[in-house]
Amino acid sequence: MCPIIVANVAEFPSRQPEHDASARWSEEHQLLDAIRSGDRSAAEEMVERTYSAVFASLFRLCADSDLAADLTQETYQKAWAALPKFDGRSQLFTWLYRIAYTTFLNHIRRPRRVLSMDDEKVPDVSDGAPSAEQMLAANEESERLRAAVLRLPEDLRFTVTAHFWGGLAVKEIARIEDITSVAIRKRLHKAFSLLEAILDED
């Protein structure tokens, strides 16, 4: 098991306060309209705004930097192709997260490209980082947690990863899953119970 560097942490996709949501919504729509009208710089802006969060989500899912980068690139390739079907009812990042998640699932289902837990590259540890023992202990724990999350049933796994690793709000997940926020909260509650059982089992 390789340690994951604790320093040099990417900015977590922050949850927007309510009053910012409508402004962001309208801004995203303008961006989308611009992209659809052929504005390449708008497309580049969209990439710059979102790729870091998409990468972060994928890294949390696969725990491999190179793989997460490849999957991020693949996510955007799929996004360009799927853009005509995007109706704009959910947030842009939510839509991108769904594509990224599906891309990750497709990846782990490919027989020859199953992610090996032991094959991860060991990143360089920068100065000022915690001791190797601390990092190993912390990393082993987070790896156990990641493995446990990936063992959850599909609906619970998507909900947990979208909420905690994709940074999506409960309401936003409810919208793309087409169920109520209460149902999403129930899913999370059930997922916690299952995670506890899985972790205890290990």
Added chain:
Amino acid sequence: MNQKRKAELQRKLGMTSVLKPPSGLVERIKADIPHDLMSIERDRERLSRSTAFSVRVAASIILLISATYLSIHLMSRSSESVVPTVARAKLSKQETPAVAQAAPAAPPQAEVTITLADKKEEEKRKDRGESSFDRLGRRSRQFKPQSTIADEQVPAVSGGVVATLPPPPPAAPAPAPAPTREPAAQTAEAPVVAATAERMAVNAAAPALAKSAKAADLDFAQPRAIFGISIDPAAFDRVKHTIEQGARPAAGSVDVAALVNYFAGTSRPPRHEVRLDVEASRAPLADSDKALIRFTVDTPREDVSPGASVPPVATGADLEILLNREAVASHRLIGAEELKTQATLMKNMSVTGMLDMKLKPRVPRRTTVATLTLRYRSVEDGKPHTITRTVQASDLARTWASSTRRHRLATLGAVWSESLNEGGVAGDVATSAERLATEAPDDERARELAALAFAFSRLGS
């Protein structure tokens, strides 16, 4: 889970650290942006246009199908009204027994329906319009959708079979046969009647003969068999009587198929048409590599008034079992040598057969090892129907304990019946049957099996 543990999990999930994206990733992504972004919008418009067109086409097709169905329905109703309904009802209740007497005279049976087939070869042959029966040099029996009961049985009626019947009592109808415990048993005692609409028309032409027949006049000797599988209801009573008298049934004298049918009993019957219920599991009390496939044909239930015959539900019924030669090491039909075509399936009927099977080593779980096909012509709609069930290698690996109650009791009954025939001791059957009986105290069959198996084991060898 307690709140503290939940909060801890939430904290850990939220704290998962990540690396910053590698340098150059954003350039790689930007390089993939399509050069002609306008084409995205064009695609979007094309997509919405094609969706709208598809919806219109689908709506038109649905409308067309509905209109066709409605007109066919109206036409069939208007043609039905020509035949007096009352007359038909009278025929079905009073006159069909005459046909029943004729029925056994023309059984188109003795067909081989189990064969080993190489699946790939089978597919190739299907493409060429041939069947594996031909390839193996066995007699191929094709389903004959045009064959009707009237075609098969008119010679028997005109041959004077009914003329041997004594005249009917003038007023009082024949007493109803005593109700048996289970529909399977009822089936065995019920007249084998062929009463399609065509048949009724034949009877109407010979009213004197038809009226002279009553259920009580007919001697339906037992044992009865369906698809060549014995369902003799007296078989169990004979075994029971022998064991209760403190004797062991003579080796080879037990009608295993009939006992299997007795223990399989009837589950909830289908509402319409015919049901083919297939289930597989490892054999009870046997080697782990041995498995049993149970197949049961159930027909709908219908209350029949005293003296009236049980109406038919299907004609020309044929049950075929195709085994995958590549997967099956050995197989045996329990209690019957071969399956036969069944001229008519009556209502209130249930027949169960069983196949003992061993697979070759290392057969993939998803391999289809057996295909069971039931073909028949429905009396209700006059159309040929086909029901197909497949059994995979994984089905045979299922534990006996996880199978349905009907399957467990039938297979346990089969093992016990065979042990009686072989003179073996069936103590383990008794224990398993007792467990089944404990699970469902109302299950008379399980209790009977447990009691008899215990009694038999005490007899010694």
